[in-house]
Structure formats: C-alpha cells, structure tokens
Amino acid sequence: MPTYHYRCKNCGYDFTEHQSFDDDPITVCPECGQEQVRKVYSAVPIEFKGHGFYRTDRGGSSSGK
Template sequence: MPTYHYRCKNCNYDFTEQQSFSDAPITVCPQCGEEQVHKVYSAVPIEFKGSGFYRTDKSK
C-alpha cells in the first residue's frame, strides 16, 4: 500500500498514512480536528544503476 504525506493548514501538523488507491483522501486533521488537511507532494528520487544510462557509456 502506498504511503501519503499530509499537512494541516490550520496547525501545521505533519503526518503520514498508508492508504489504498481506492481510499478517499484524508481531510480532517487528527490533531486539531479541522478540515484543513492537504496532501504534500514531493519529488521522487531516481537512481540510475548499471551501464547504458550515460552518454559516455559504450554500447554493447
């Protein structure tokens, strides 16, 4: 199951939740109870391993 990062706009509480793709997003803050929660999106790290990814690599 994917893990999603949430932040409350009211109290700035950060938390993560494991949810299924079919689950509705969380809208109520577990700390203050306000409906001010939104998902926090961040860049996904990409790691290139092995040969063939760089211009200087020789083709086989």
C-alpha cells in the same frame, strides 16, 4: 500499500498515512479536528542502473573489431 504525507493548513501538523489507492484522501486533521488537511507532494527520487547512463559508458565500439 502506498504511504502519503499530509499537512494541516490550520495547525501545521505533519503526518503520514498508509492508504490503499481506492481510499479517499484524509481531509480532517487528527490533531486539531479542522477540515484543512492537504496531501504534500514531493519529488520522486530517480536512480539509473545499468549500462548507458554514465559518461564513461558511451564511446568505444560494441562490434568487437
């Protein structure tokens, strides 16, 4: 189940919630009760693994001559 990060625009309360993809987003702040909660989006980390992603992986012949 994915974890979503939320922040209230009214009081600034930050929290995370485990929700199914089918669940509606949370809109009411559990701290102040106002309908000012929005999802916080951030960059997703990318990790490259395997051959071909580094400068040292290029070059050289792969034909074995």
